[in-house]
Amino acid sequence: xxxxxxxxxxxxxxxxxxxxxxxxxxxxxxxxxxxxxxxxxxxxxxxxxxxxxxxxxxxxxxxxxxxxxxxxxxxxxxxxxxxxxxxxxxxxxxxxxxxxxxxxxxxxxxxxxxxxxxxxxxxxxxxxxxxxxxxxxxxxxxxxxxxxxxxxxxxxxxxxxxxxxxxxxxxxxxxxxxxxxxxxxxxxxxxxxxxxxxxxxxxxxxxxxxxxxxxxxxxxxxxxxxxxxxxxxxxxxxxxxxxxxxxxxxxxxxxxxxxxxxxxxxxxxxxxxxxxxxxxxxxxxxxxxxxxxxxxxxxxxxxxxxxxxxxxxxxxxxxxxxxxxxxxxxxxxxxxxxxxxxxxxxxxxxxxxxxxxxxxxxxxxxxxxxxxxxxxxxxxxxxxxxxxxxxxxxxxxxxxxxxxxxxxxxxxxxxxxxxxxxxxxxxxxxxxxxxxxxxxxxxxxxxxxxxxxxxxxxxxxxxxxxxxxxxxxxxxxxxxxxxxxxxxxxx
Numbered sequence: 001x002x003x004x005x006x007x008x009x010x011x012x013x014x015x016x017x018x019x020x021x022x023x024x025x026x027x028x029x030x031x032x033x034x035x036x037x038x039x040x041x042x043x044x045x046x047x048x049x050x051x052x053x054x055x056x057x058x059x060x061x062x063x064x065x066x067x068x069x070x071x072x073x074x075x076x077x078x079x080x081x082x083x084x085x086x087x088x089x090x091x092x093x094x095x096x097x098x099x100x101x102x103x104x105x106x107x108x109x110x111x112x113x114x115x116x117x118x119x120x121x122x123x124x125x126x127x128x129x130x131x132x133x134x135x136x137x138x139x140x141x142x143x144x145x146x147x148x149x150x151x152x153x154x155x156x157x158x159x160x161x162x163x164x165x166x167x168x169x170x171x172x173x174x175x176x177x178x179x180x181x182x183x184x185x186x187x188x189x190x191x192x193x194x195x196x197x198x199x200x201x202x203x204x205x206x207x208x209x210x211x212x213x214x215x216x217x218x219x220x221x222x223x224x225x226x227x228x229x230x231x232x233x234x235x236x237x238x239x240x241x242x243x244x245x246x247x248x249x250x251x252x253x254x255x256x257x258x259x260x261x262x263x264x265x266x267x268x269x270x271x272x273x274x275x276x277x278x279x280x281x282x283x284x285x286x287x288x289x290x291x292x293x294x295x296x297x298x299x300x301x302x303x304x305x306x307x308x309x310x311x312x313x314x315x316x317x318x319x320x321x322x323x324x325x326x327x328x329x330x331x332x333x334x335x336x337x338x339x340x341x342x343x344x345x346x347x348x349x350x351x352x353x354x355x356x357x358x359x360x361x362x363x364x365x366x367x368x369x370x371x372x373x374x375x376x377x378x379x380x381x382x383x384x385x386x387x388x389x390x391x392x393x394x395x396x397x398x399x400x401x402x403x404x405x406x407x408x409x410x411x412x413x414x415x416x417x418x419x420x421x422x423x424x425x426x427x428x429x430x431x432x433x434x435x436x437x438x439x440x441x442x443x444x445x446x447x448x449x450x451x452x453x454x455x456x457x458x459x460x461x462x463x464x465x466x467x468x469x470x471x472x473x474x475x476x477x478x479x480x481x482x483x484x485x486x487x488x489x490x491x
Contacts, residue, residue: 005035010081010090014046015120017058024049026102028117036135043091047105052094053077059092103128110154112141142173152183155217156195163208181216193337196221197287200294206250222298222333227305234316238397241304248395249297255387256280256290263394263411266419272426279383285340292343293384296350299330327352349381357389361417368468374421375429382429386421390414438466438477449485458484
C-alpha cells in the first residue's frame, strides 16, 4: 500500500479530531483503492460510527475549509479544502457507518475494489469482499448480487472505473449491468448525469462510450442513439450515423489532446495548442468544457434519422435539415440530463453549426468576412466548431478516408481550415484578446440616428469591418457609420 495515505496531512487531521471525540472512523473507497495501486489520492471518503456532521464541521474549522451539510437526516457532510499548499481542491466526504460494524458497511458498497477500508482507529486494512485480490487481477466486481439493483447508477460507475483504471468488468457483473440498465430511468437525473460526464471526461472517451452502448446503458441516457445506430449514409460515408459519431468523437479526442489525428496534424504553434488545451479544461457548472463538447459531439447528428432526403435519381440520401432539426433535440436532451443553461447552449450551438466550417470550405477560399461570419455564429464555441471541420471529414471513413472523400488525401484542406480558424480565434476573437468595439449606440444617437433596430445593424456592420481589418480607428468607424446611416445598409 502507498504508505503516504495514512500519513497524509488531511487524513491525519481527520484522525486526530476523531480520536479527540472518541469516534471510530474508516477511510474507504477510492483513496484506499488508489493507494493500494500506488497512485496518489484525489478525494477522501470517511465512514463514522457516530454522528459525522459535527466531526466534519470541526475538520472544516481546523483546515479553514468550506463545510457543506449534504443530508442531515442521513448524516452526510462534505468539506472542500483548497489553498496555496493544495494544487487543486480536495473533497472530504463524511457519512454514517452503513451497518453495525465496518464489515457491514463495506459489504453495502458498490464494487469490491471500493470496499476496502483503512481503520484509522486501529490502523488496519479491512477487506471483507476480497477487493485486494480483484485489484491484483484488475477486475471490477459487484460486491453482491443486489449491489446494482440497490443503485442503478452503479452500472455507469462500473464502466467509468474500468476505463479510468484500465480494468475489465468481470462476466457476472457485466450480466448484472445489462439486467439493470433499464432501471437507470428511475434514478436521479443529476446522479446519472454526473457519472455520464465523468465517462465523457476520460482521456480515452470512445472505448468507454462504446462499452456503455454495448451494455445497453447509452440508449437509456441518450435515446437518440437507437435510431442513429441503424441510419445508413450514402458514399463517401462508410458508416451508419452512430458509428460515424463514434469515429468523429475519436478524432476530436486526438485533436484536443495532441493537435493531430490519424489523417494528419494541425501543426499548431505551441501557444495556440496551449490555448486549445486550456479551453477544453475550463470548468463548467457540472464538469468541464471537454466533457460537454463530447456530449454535443455524441448528439451532433441526432436528427439524421428524421431528415433523410433522396436526390433526383434516388442514388444518394442526404440530410439537408439535420442541423436545424437536431439542435433543439440535442438541447432538450441536455436539459433532461439537468445541464446548466450555459452547458445546454454549448450543446445546442455545436449541434446547430457543426457543419458550418466545412460549408465555407466548399464555397472556396476563406475571406476575412467568411472568418468573421464563422466567429460570430460560433461565439465561444469557435474551437469546438473549428475542430469539427477536420473530425467530420475523418468520420466519413475513418482511417480509410480517401482523396475523393474530402478533396485531398487525409482531409488535408479540412485540417488547414481548422488550423486557420484556431489561429484566428487565438489571435483576434477569443474573449481575452478581442479588441473593444470602436463605437457604441450612444455614438450613433449623437450622429442623429433615430433609436431603433437600425442602430444594431449599423453597429454590427462597423464591428465586422473592424474585425476584418477595414477599420482601425474610432474616427474611421464614425465615418463608416455615417455613410451607412445616410446611404443605407449594403445588401
